[in-house]
Amino acid sequence: MHEIYIAPREALKKLRAARSLGQTVYIYGATGYGKTELVKRYLAKRRYRRFSCGEGAAGLGNGLGGEGNGLNEEAGGKERGTVIVVDDLHMLKNEEGRKIVLEWSGQQDIWLILISRSPVPPWLMPLYVKDGFLVITEEDLNLKEAEIADWLKAEGIFFTGEELINLREKSQGNAYAVRHTILRMKEGIHLGEKMLEEIENAFADYLENFILVQWDSDLLEFLMQISVVDEFTLPLAEMVTGNCRVSELLEKAAEAGNFLFCTNGVYRLRFVLVKALRKKAAKRYGTKEIMDYTYNAGLYYEMHDQIVPALEMFERCGRKERIKELLIRNARLNPGNGHYFELRRYYFQLEEEEVEGNVILMTGMSMLYSMLLQGEESEYWYEKLKTFAENAKGGQKREALSRLVYLDIALPHRGSVDIIQVMKRVPFLLFDKGIRLPEFSVTSNCPSTMNGGKDFCQWSKEDRKLAITIGKLVERVLGRYGKGLVKAALGESLYEKGGDTYEILTLLTRAQIETECGGMIEIEFAAVGLQVRLNVFHGEIQAAKAMLCSFEAKAKEQGAAQLLPNISALKCRLALYEGDREAVESWMKTAPDEGKDFCSLDRYQYLTKIRCYLSMGEYLKAQSLLEKIRYYAEKALRTYIRMEVNLLSAMAKQRMGGDWKEDFLSALKEMCEYGFLRLASEEGAAVQELFAAEAKAFWEQELPDKQWRTRLMAETGKMAVRYPVYLKRQLAQRPDFCETALDILRLQAEGLSVNQIARELSMKAETVRYHTKENYRKLGVSGKTDAVLAARNLGIL
Numbered sequence: 001m002h003e004i005y006i007a008p009r010e011a012l013k014k015l016r017a018a019r020s021l022g023q024t025v026y027i028y029g030a031t032g033y034g035k036t037e038l039v040k041r042y043l044a045k046r047r048y049r050r051f052s053c054g055e056g057a058a059g060l061g062n063g064l065g066g067e068g069n070g071l072n073e074e075a076g077g078k079e080r081g082t083v084i085v086v087d088d089l090h091m092l093k094n095e096e097g098r099k100i101v102l103e104w105s106g107q108q109d110i111w112l113i114l115i116s117r118s119p120v121p122p123w124l125m126p127l128y129v130k131d132g133f134l135v136i137t138e139e140d141l142n143l144k145e146a147e148i149a150d151w152l153k154a155e156g157i158f159f160t161g162e163e164l165i166n167l168r169e170k171s172q173g174n175a176y177a178v179r180h181t182i183l184r185m186k187e188g189i190h191l192g193e194k195m196l197e198e199i200e201n202a203f204a205d206y207l208e209n210f211i212l213v214q215w216d217s218d219l220l221e222f223l224m225q226i227s228v229v230d231e232f233t234l235p236l237a238e239m240v241t242g243n244c245r246v247s248e249l250l251e252k253a254a255e256a257g258n259f260l261f262c263t264n265g266v267y268r269l270r271f272v273l274v275k276a277l278r279k280k281a282a283k284r285y286g287t288k289e290i291m292d293y294t295y296n297a298g299l300y301y302e303m304h305d306q307i308v309p310a311l312e313m314f315e316r317c318g319r320k321e322r323i324k325e326l327l328i329r330n331a332r333l334n335p336g337n338g339h340y341f342e343l344r345r346y347y348f349q350l351e352e353e354e355v356e357g358n359v360i361l362m363t364g365m366s367m368l369y370s371m372l373l374q375g376e377e378s379e380y381w382y383e384k385l386k387t388f389a390e391n392a393k394g395g396q397k398r399e400a401l402s403r404l405v406y407l408d409i410a411l412p413h414r415g416s417v418d419i420i421q422v423m424k425r426v427p428f429l430l431f432d433k434g435i436r437l438p439e440f441s442v443t444s445n446c447p448s449t450m451n452g453g454k455d456f457c458q459w460s461k462e463d464r465k466l467a468i469t470i471g472k473l474v475e476r477v478l479g480r481y482g483k484g485l486v487k488a489a490l491g492e493s494l495y496e497k498g499g500d501t502y503e504i505l506t507l508l509t510r511a512q513i514e515t516e517c518g519g520m521i522e523i524e525f526a527a528v529g530l531q532v533r534l535n536v537f538h539g540e541i542q543a544a545k546a547m548l549c550s551f552e553a554k555a556k557e558q559g560a561a562q563l564l565p566n567i568s569a570l571k572c573r574l575a576l577y578e579g580d581r582e583a584v585e586s587w588m589k590t591a592p593d594e595g596k597d598f599c600s601l602d603r604y605q606y607l608t609k610i611r612c613y614l615s616m617g618e619y620l621k622a623q624s625l626l627e628k629i630r631y632y633a634e635k636a637l638r639t640y641i642r643m644e645v646n647l648l649s650a651m652a653k654q655r656m657g658g659d660w661k662e663d664f665l666s667a668l669k670e671m672c673e674y675g676f677l678r679l680a681s682e683e684g685a686a687v688q689e690l691f692a693a694e695a696k697a698f699w700e701q702e703l704p705d706k707q708w709r710t711r712l713m714a715e716t717g718k719m720a721v722r723y724p725v726y727l728k729r730q731l732a733q734r735p736d737f738c739e740t741a742l743d744i745l746r747l748q749a750e751g752l753s754v755n756q757i758a759r760e761l762s763m764k765a766e767t768v769r770y771h772t773k774e775n776y777r778k779l780g781v782s783g784k785t786d787a788v789l790a791a792r793n794l795g796i797l
Contacts, residue, residue, distance in 0.1 A: 029138035032176030048083035053092040089116035117257035142173025207276040224281035291317040331364025336441030415637030447529020457639040463493040483519030484511035569608040579725035684719030686727035
C-alpha cells in the first residue's frame with residue numbers, strides 16, 4: 001500500500017531553489033522532523049549518493065559510509081552533475097571526514113546536501129560565510145496547520161478546527177508526532193489530552209532508547225543531572241552537577257542536536273527531551289542521587305534569593321526544614337519584594353502550632369490573608385501576634401511590637417483611615433522603647449503613591465495641610481522608605497486635580513532627587529511615572545517614552561526586578577496612546593492571566609490589560625476583569641480604583657449597547673467630590689464619546705459644578721485631539737475595505753495628496769475623494785493623520 005507523504009512546503013520550496021542554483025543545502029532540525037525523508041522523496045527520481053556519518057568506520061574518511069540508491073536517472077534524461085547527500089552530519093567527529101565534506105562543497109559539478117540535527121557547526125562556519133549555503137531550518141521543516149490538514153484529509157480522518165489547532169500546538173509540527181497521532185486516530189481514538197500525552201510519552205521513550213544512546217557518556221551524564229531543573233545558567237549547572245567542564249559540554253550539546261536553546265545566558269532543553277532524560281536518570285541513579293542534585297539546585301536558588309524555585313526544589317527532595325526557613329525569610333520582606341502570593345500554598349501547609357511560635361510567620365500569615373482579601377483570617381493572626389507580644393519579653397517582645405505596628409500601617413484590607421493615628425504613636429515606640437520598624441512597600445511597585453500600597457484619596461482633600469503638618473512625621477517614621485514620599489504624594493495629588501504644571505514638576509523632580517540620596521527606587525518610580533503622565537498630558541509622548549526607558553535601564557542596573565512588570569505595563573499604555581498595535585499585542589502575551597489566578601499585586605497590569613481589551617474590541621473580557629477588580633476595590637477600600645473601574649466599565653458597557661450611565665456618573669460624581677480631573681481626561685477620545693452620547697443639558701443637570709465640569713470636558717477634548725486613536729472603538733476591519741480604498745490609505749500614509757494619489761492610481765480626483773471620505777467614515781475619524789493612525793492601530797496598514 002502506498003504511504004501518504006505530505007512535504008513541508010517551505011522546506012520543499014527552498015530545496016527546489018537550491019537545486020536550480022546548484023547551491024549547497026544545509027538542513028537541520030531535531031529528531032522526527034523528517035529531514036532525511038524530505039530529501040529521499042525529492043530525489044526519488046534522481047541518481048544520487050548518500051553517506052551516513054553514523055555508520056561506523058566504513059566508507060570515505062573513516063567516518064562516511066557510502067550507499068548507492070540504484071535509482072533511475074532524473075526524469076527527462078541526463079543528470080546534471082553529481083548529487084551527494086551527507087546525513088547525520090552532527091556525528092562526524094574526525095578531521096579526515098570533515099575535510100572530504102569541505103572538498104565536496106567546493107566542487108562545481110557536485111550538488112551537496114548536508115543533513116544534521118544541529119545548526120551550522122563551527123568547523124563549517126567559514127565556508128558558510130564564504131559561499132552562503134541555503135539553510136533549511138527546523139521552522140521550515142515543521143508542518144503547519146494547512147499541511148497537517150492535508151495529511152488528515154488524505155488519510156480520510158474527520159477533524160474539527162479545534163483539534164487541528166491542538167495537534168499543531170502539541171506536536172510543534174513534528175512529523176513523527178503527527179504521524180503517530182494519525183495512526184491512533186485511524187484506530188478510532190479521540191484526539192484529546194490523554195492521547196496527546198500518550199504520544200508525547202511515546203516520543204520520549206523513542207528518544208531515550210534510540211537517540212540518547214548515541215551520545216557520548218560525559219554529555220549524557222551531564223544532561224541527565226541538569227534535567228532536575230527546567231532551565232539553567234552556567235553557574236547553576238556547575239552547582240547542580242559539580243562539573244567544571246560545563247561550558248565545554250554545552251558546546252558539545254549544541255553540536256549533538258537542535259534541542260538546547262539559550263536566551264540571555266539562560267539555557268533550556270526541549271520539554272520532551274527533559275522527560276526522556278529524567279526517565280533515564282531515574283533508572284541510572286535512583287531516587288537518592290536525584291534528590292541530591294535537586295537539593296544542590298535548591299541551595300543555588302536560595303543563595304541567589306530566588307525563593308520560589310528554591311522552595312520547589314526543596315519540596316521535591318523532601319527537605320521540609322529548609323522550606324520553613326525560606327518561608328520565614330520571605331515573610332521578613334514586604335509584599336512588594338516578597339513572594340507571598342506565589343508561595344501561599346506552602347504557607348497554608350504549615351501547621352498552626354508551627355506558626356504560633358514564630359513572630360515572623362504570624363506577621364506573614366496576617367499579611368497574606370489580607371492580600372487575599374480574607375480580612376477575618378488576617379485579623380485572627382493579628383490577634384495571635386498581639387497576644388504573643390503581651391506575654392513575650394526582651395527582644396521577642398520588641399520584635400512582636402515592631403511587627404504589630406507594621407501591620408497596623410500596611411494591612412491592605414484596613415484601608416488608610418486610621419494611619420495618621422498609628423503614625424502619631426510610632427515615635428514613642430521607636431525612640432522610647434527602641435523598636436525598629438521592618439521594611440515597607442509604600443507603592444506596591446506601582447507608579448503611584450496616592451494609589452500605591454494603600455489608597456490615600458481622602459488625604460488629597462487636605463493635601464497641602466497634611467504635607468506641612470504630618471509630612472515630616474511620616475518621613476521620620478518610615479526612614480529611608482519615606483524619602484521623597486511627601487513631595488511625590490503632593491505632586492500626584494495636585495496633578496490629579498489639574499494643578500500648576502511647574503509646581504507639580506518641581507515637587508516630582510525633588511522627590512526623585514531625594515530618593516536617589518539613600519531612598520527607595522520604588523518611590524522614584526512613582527515620581528517618574530507621574531512625570532511620564534504629565535508629559536503625555538501635554539502632548540510630549542516622545543519625551544515620556546525616553547524618560548521611562550532611562551528609568552527602566554536604571555532599574556535593571558540596580559537589580560530592581562520587582563518594578564519591571566509595571567514599567568512594561570506603563571510602556572504599553574504609551575503604545576495605546578500612539579496606536580502601536582504591535583507593541584500592545586506583544587505586551588499582552590506577557591501580561592498576567594486573570595483566568596488562572598487573580599493577584600491583587602498585579603492590579604496595575606490588570607487595569608492596563610482592560611484598556612488593551614477595549615482597544616481590541618474584546619468588551620466582554622474587559623468587563624469580566626473589571627468585575628474582579630471591582631470586588632478587590634470594595635474589599636480593600638480602594639477609592640481611586642473604584643472610580644477607575646466605574647469609568648472603564650462605562651466605556652465597555654456603552655460599546656456593548658448596555659446601560660453605562662450609572663457607572664459613568666458614579667465615577668464622575670466621586671471624582672468631583674475629590675476635585676480629580678486627570679483620571680477621566682487622560683482617557684481622551686474614549687471619555688469624549690460618552691459625553692457626546694447625551695445632550696449638554698443632561699450633563700449640566702447631573703454635574704452641577706460648572707467650573708469642574710467645564711474644565712474636565714475641555715481637557716478631555718484636548719486629549720482626544722492629541723491622541724485620536726487611543727482606545728478608539730473598533731468600527732472597521734480589513735474586509736470592510738476594498739483594494740482601492742486600501743491603496744489610497746497606503747498612499748496617504750506616504751504623504752501623497754489627493755491629486756498625486758489620483759495620478760498614481762490612474763483615476764479621477766473625485767473618485768479618490770469619495771474613497772477617502774468612506775475610509776474616514778469606517779474608521780470613525782475626520783482627517784488624514786487620524787485615518788492613518790487608526791488604520792495602523794487596526795492592523796489594516
